Amino acid sequence: MKPTQPTHLRDLALLAVALGLLSWLAVRQWYGSLPRLHWFVPLSLGVLAVAEAISGFQLRARIRRRPGLTPVDPLVAARQLALAKASALVGAAMLGLWAGMLIYLLPRLSTLTAARGDASTSTIGVACAVLLAAAALWLEYCCRTPKPPEDSDHPDERRLA
Numbered sequence: 001m002k003p004t005q006p007t008h009l010r011d012l013a014l015l016a017v018a019l020g021l022l023s024w025l026a027v028r029q030w031y032g033s034l035p036r037l038h039w040f041v042p043l044s045l046g047v048l049a050v051a052e053a054i055s056g057f058q059l060r061a062r063i064r065r066r067p068g069l070t071p072v073d074p075l076v077a078a079r080q081l082a083l084a085k086a087s088a089l090v091g092a093a094m095l096g097l098w099a100g101m102l103i104y105l106l107p108r109l110s111t112l113t114a115a116r117g118d119a120s121t122s123t124i125g126v127a128c129a130v131l132l133a134a135a136a137l138w139l140e141y142c143c144r145t146p147k148p149p150e151d152s153d154h155p156d157e158r159r160l161a
Contacts, residue, residue: 004081004085006140006141007084007085007136007137007140012088012089012091012092012133015092016092016095016096016099017096019092019095019097020099020100021096022096023096023100023101024101024103024104025100026100027100027101027104027105028104031104036114036118037117037118037121037122038121039117039120039121039124041121041125042098042121042124042125042128042129043128044128045091045094045128045129045131045132046127046128046131046132048087048132048135049091049128049132049134049135049136052084052087052135052136052139053135053138053139055080055139056084056135056138056139056141056142059076059077059080059139059142063077063146064146077143080139080142080143081139081140081143083136083139084137084139084140084143085136085140086136087132087133087135087136087139088133088136088137088140091129091130091132091133091134091135092129092133094125094128094129095126095130098122098126098129099122099126101118101122101125102122102126105119105122106119
C-alpha cells in the first residue's frame with residue numbers, strides 16, 4: 001500500500017488563487033444582490049482551526065508515547081490525517097473565496113455603503129481561513145510517526161548488521 005503524500009503548499013496556493021479569481025468575478029457580477037454579511041459568518045473556520053491545533057498537540061504527544069497518555073490507535077491517526085487533508089483544502093478554498101471578495105471591496109470602500117461591513121467580514125474570513133489551513137497542516141504533521149530509535153550507538157555496527 002502506497003503511503004499518503006504530505007499536502008503541498010503549492011497545491012493549496014493554486015486552489016486559493018483559482019477560487020479567489022472565481023470569487024472576484026462572481027462578486028463583481030452579483031454584489032448588489034448578495035445578502036448582508038455578518039461578522040460572525042467566517043468564525044466557524046476559526047473554531048475548527050483551534051480544535052485542530054489542540055488535536056494536533058494531543059495526538060503528537062500520544063504518538064510519541066509521552067508518559068501518562070494512552071497510545072494512539074492507528075485508525076484514529078488515519079482519521080485525523082484525513083480530517084487534516086480535507087481541512088487544508090477547505091481552508092485554502094475559503095481563503096480564495098474571502099480574498100476574492102475582499103479584493104473586490106477594498107477599492108470601493110468609499111463609494112459603496114455596504115462595502116465597509118462586508119470588507120470587515122471578509123478580513124475576518126481571510127484570517128480564519130489562513131488559521132484553518134495552518135492548523136490542518138500542523139495536524140497533518142503531527143500524524144507522522146517518529147523515526148524508530150537506533151539500536152546501536154556505533155554507526156559501523158549498524159552497517160554490518
